[in-house]
Amino acid sequence: MSEWTPDIARLVAFDDAEWLAVERAFCGRLLAYVARRIPDRDAREDVVQEVFLGAVRGIQLYDPAYTFEQFLFGICRNRVIDHQRRQKPTALGGGRDEDDARPSVEDLVSDDETPSRIARRNDLEREGSRVLRELVRQWVQETWSQGEFQRLIVVEALFAAGWRNRDVWTRLGLRDESTVAGIKFRALKRLREIALERGSERELLAQVGTALDEEQGLDLDLKTAWVEGRASCPARHWLARQLAGTLPEGPASFVRFHLEDVRCPWCRANLDDLERMEDERGLAPLLERMGQSTIQLLRSRSLGGPGAVR
Numbered sequence: 045m046s047e048w049t050p051d052i053a054r055l056v057a058f059d060d061a062e063w064l065a066v067e068r069a070f071c072g073r074l075l076a077y078v079a080r081r082i083p084d085r086d087a088r089e090d091v092v093q094e095v096f097l098g099a100v101r102g103i104q105l106y107d108p109a110y111t112f113e114q115f116l117f118g119i120c121r122n123r124v125i126d127h128q129r130r131q132k133p134t135a136l137g138g139g140r141d142e143d144d145a146r147p148s149v150e151d152l153v154s155d156d157e158t159p160s161r162i163a164r165r166n167d168l169e170r171e172g173s174r175v176l177r178e179l180v181r182q183w184v185q186e187t188w189s190q191g192e193f194q195r196l197i198v199v200e201a202l203f204a205a206g207w208r209n210r211d212v213w214t215r216l217g218l219r220d221e222s223t224v225a226g227i228k229f230r231a232l233k234r235l236r237e238i239a240l241e242r243g244s245e246r247e248l249l250a251q252v253g254t255a256l257d258e259e260q261g262l263d264l265d266l267k268t269a270w271v272e273g274r275a276s277c278p279a280r281h282w283l284a285r286q287l288a289g290t291l292p293e294g295p296a297s298f299v300r301f302h303l304e305d306v307r308c309p310w311c312r313a314n315l316d317d318l319e320r321m322e323d324e325r326g327l328a329p330l331l332e333r334m335g336q337s338t339i340q341l342l343r344s345r346s347l348g349g350p351g352a353v354r
């Protein structure tokens with residue numbers, strides 16, 4: 045089961061049918077993300093509507109190094125923060141679940157993930173972080189296919205959740221603290237090897253290699269690559285199997301850790317959406333309303349006018 049992804053060229057050409065398909069595919073999970081952060085139902089729907097309109101306006105800036113879902117969640121996150129600021133000008137708590145005050149994984153990355161910020165980064169820096177995201181993703185895939193879920197959990201705890209060695213050791217019930225250090229050491233070693241195996245892109249590899257050698261900078265860069273690249277986010281069909289209780293214990297333990305300890309906001313939104321789909325409360329009326337506004341904006345864009353810019 046592979047996930048539907050839109051044809052970006054058709055989106056850039058303001059194709060009505062493709063944009064409506066985007067709304068159908070992503071509305072539920074965006075609404076689920078927003079629902080954990082905004083109590084008012086009407087306000088939530090307005091925010092989701094704004095996300096799609098923002099996506100139409102920003103589609104020219106879409107960076108294919110990120111998934112389309114990440115692009116939408118990036119806009120969504122900013123719209124939620126804008127909304128919260130308007131509601132409570134004195135208490136800024138952007139990016140946190142209402143049910144829990146612990147910082148979530150998204151608080152660990154930089155504040156502003158708009159497409160324009162991504163576009164502002166200089167090319168080499170962008171390339172460097174793209175390579176690092178790919179290395180990290182490859183490491184995760186390798187580890188996953190080797191069935192080394194304990195190792196995956198430890199590294200995710202260190203890089204994505206930002207736990208200290210000691211916390212990883214005690215909270216995960218490992219033998220001792222040096223087990224954690226050993227897993228971290230071997231993960232970094234393997235990342236360096238993967239970087240070397242990729243032979244080409246010498247200049248970039250040098251840059252990445254430096255990042256892997258400097259313990260301080262490394263943590264920050266790796267954290268960013270891990271979280272921004274959603275390196276460890278299981279595909280939606282894994283989440284569906286988790287929900288159905290059909291995952292074997294190994295992957296299930298990792299998915300549980302990712303959802304409950306790391307509290308990945310994007311996977312939690314997907315899970316909420318999958319749960320909602322199970323009890324069949326339709327999104328049809330909302331989709332109908334949103335579709336009309338989106339079509340209106342698309343019309344104003346494709347006529348070549350300046351349109352309703354922000």
Ligand SMILES: [Zn+2]
Binds near residue numbers: 276277308310312
């Ligand atoms: Zn995730």
